[in-house]
Amino acid sequence: MSSSNLSFVSTFTPARFRLFSFTAFLLGVSLPTSNALMNTALVLALVCLLWQRDFRHVMPLLRQPLVWLPALMFALLAVSLLTQHHDYGPKMVGKYQKLLYVLPLALFFLVDPRLITRFINGFLLANAVILAISLTSGVWHVTLGGLNPLNPTVFKLQITQNVFMAFAALVWLSRAFAQSGLKRWGYGALVLLATANVLLMVQGRTGYVALFVGVGLWLLLTLPRWQRIGVLACGLLVAMALVLIPNRATERLTLGLQEVRNCVLASADQAYQACDNSMGQRTAFARESLRLIKQAPLLGNGAGSFWYGNAETGYSVHNPHNEYLLETVQNGLLGLALFLGWMLCCFQAAWRQPAARRNLLVAVLGSYMACHLFNSFLLDSAEGHLFMMLAALLAGYRIASPQYGAYRR
DSSP: HHHHHHHHHHHHHHHHHHHHHHHHHHHHTTTTTTTHHHHHHHHHHHHHHHHOOTTHHHHHTTTTTHHHHHHHHHHHHHHHHHHOOOOOOHHHHGGGGGGGGGGHHHHHHOOOOOHHHHHHHHHHHHHHHHHHHHHHHHHHOOOOOGTTSSOOOOOOOOOHHHHHHHHHHHHHHHHHOOOOHHHHHHHHHHHHHHHIIIISSSHHHHHHHHHHHHHHHHHHHHOHHHHHHHHHHHHHHHHHHHHHHHOHHHHHHHHHHHHHHHHOOGGGHHHHTTSSSSSHHHEEEEHHHHHHHHHSTTTTTTOOOOEEEEEETTTTESSSSSHHHHHHHHHHHHHHHHHHHHHHHHHHHHHTTTTHHHHHHHHHHHHHHHHTTSSOOOTTTHHHHHHHHHHHHHHHHHHHOOOGTTTTO
């Protein structure tokens, strides 16, 4: 053991580790359950850093694009408040301040590699509890605390629950392949139940995208060629079964396509009413976004510039439910380039990890990139904070010194 290692161990007392460990676990638990709890955990993480007072990694992290690119994205958005006024601008900037959290979160997880395991275990435990409650309500039609058995969402909105459940299923799948015996069967059962919950119980088509893209990428990267062919054949059979056998997933997909069609074909005076549904509104959001992008293609229209609604009813939306469009509307092609550059750096950092960790990280990142087409996940609270933590882990992996060789997922 090197002298730097001895110094590190001697300053990290058991009391401090317990607080760090609890905070990491709380970060994982809070994401799928409570924004208030998540904010508490973030404050605790800052308290832990101030207590530890170990800032030797600050400069190496600041030199990483994984850290300064999101900070630059936030600065560009904040500066737009000085040049372009929109009523929703300050609130939009406030929502995006989470882009500055990558640095402190990376410092937090760099303190000890075991914190990452605590964080992931907290996230999985919370999703397991949500899955149990959701299954109880959906299968046995139990109205626990007012839950709707036809759409058994527990703590979060249906999109967030479905996406996070898809991520949990992906992690459970990777653990099932890594284990043997009863543990493998246990994780496999969790994967099947989580998949059924996403596809057949909880509404939210974004969850389908997260599940299919994440699992598909992971299988493509993990399995040998002959097994990929078998999985592809099974996937085709499942897809055929979903099409031929009536089920909620097929009904929701068909309804979504019909909503898009009705919105596109509607006349100008009927456009708002025809698009007043989930996929119809997303179609209208895209049309309005493209109109705004044409007005200011290079530098954008500024923070809070997107608006869609009905002045007569007071309904208004400042989010086109597409991260790529939102970045381009507000910060122009420059903002979109910064965003895509950040995503590319995340993929590069993930690709350089050991095979098992690489496959899981790339699958989650791929899921995020696909879901950004249907939701503005950096803007959304829970999904955005989870991505900040993912970026922080990747930044930590990039600069981890040899003594962090045990830095595991």
